[in-house]
Amino acid sequence: MNTLGYAILGALARQPCSGYELAQYLEVIWPAKHSQIYPLLTKMEQNELLIFEYVEQFGKPNKKIFSITEKGRKQLKDWITKTPTHPIIRDEFLIKVYSIWFSDKENAHKLIKDRISNLEQRTNLQEEKISNFKGEYGESGLSANSKHFGRYILYNRTLRLQKEELSWCKWVLDLLQTTKLNNFLLGIISIKSFHKLILETIPFI
């Protein structure tokens, strides 16, 4: 079975839920579209790692509630003890940063500034999530015995990494600014762009 399958087992070990709900829960740990989840659920059910109950609803589409079986639980437990494979990160932003010299100063500036506002938004959301979590589960959720402990520490991990990247972005912005000033002092920048530069670097005049 593939990694997505184990992510599904991990979520269902916590509590039974529908494929639709799974798609939402998995977003944090292993994002997947419903078109990938539904067929896999069927396959895992055939392999007796899961069972499902058909639930009829009124005013909403009917649904299947999946639960993990003993066999599934065993397979998950075995998998958890194995050392994880290396993480894979695919982030277009990194390619653009890598090529930052190739672009002009304004674009470089914009690239970083956009990332900053994006990160600020996401850190706010993440902080909200954490305070909601604390409100819902209180002290008991923060203990390593809790079912929710894993989720809690992952939220914190995400927040920390986002904040660190934010701080890095600001460092980069500073470097871009410094280079501009150096260029000016070294006289590399022509008199023509003098006014523009002054306006950019000393906006309070």
Next chain:
Amino acid sequence: MNTLGYAILGALARQPCSGYELAQYLEVIWPAKHSQIYPLLTKMEQNELLIFEYVEQFGKPNKKIFSITEKGRKQLKDWITKTPTHPIIRDEFLIKVYSIWFSDKENAHKLIKDRISNLEQRTNLQEEKISNFKGEYGESGLSANSKHFGRYILYNRTLRLQKEELSWCKWVLDLLQTTKLNNFLLGIISIKSFHKLILETIPFI
């Protein structure tokens, strides 16, 4: 064209190189196997984004040195200004952390400790890379005008994020430890595991 194509353009804009070298350079920004790179290079060459020169070698296999064309440069420049898509992270470790409650304490401990030693190794490598970089390019490489600026700031980004995750891991380890002690104080843990616990938590006795 797909994102890998732009990563290739970004690398070739810096300097011409072979597919083999590309595979190594790209590891930092967009990892890809050679089996994915070679066919794409052929396709991009047909689309006139690249040209190549056949270089015969002695004692080594012959190679193709690819360079970016004016058309390729233009396409890259256009792409850079567009806002990047959301990053995708796939890390089995996160699934295992999410399921940490499901595993026993020893496994939980091991999961985090292994990550710590892994991160420590990688931060050392990263620091080495950065000092090598500084040795090679000096102050000029650290300026935003430099071709190598992008790579330099990315190295720093990776290092910062690794260090932050390391610090998070230690925080988690602490939480796991605290819970163990709490359990002990609350008398949840049986007398049977008393010796084992003492030996684990107070190793200096």
Next chain:
DNA sequence: AGCTGCATGTAACCTGTTACATGATTAT
């Protein structure tokens, strides 16, 4: 004698995304 690095390429396969398909309810 066997492994690693250099260097390119193809084929089969698995993983993941986009688009198509349906349909009631509720909020804007």
Next chain:
DNA sequence: ATAATCATGTAACAGGTTACATGCAGCT
């Protein structure tokens, strides 16, 4: 009116990995 939420599923396609294939040089 129109969009979003709930809910499941399939088909076609794009992206990415593993394995197969070749071959010399240098190191252990």
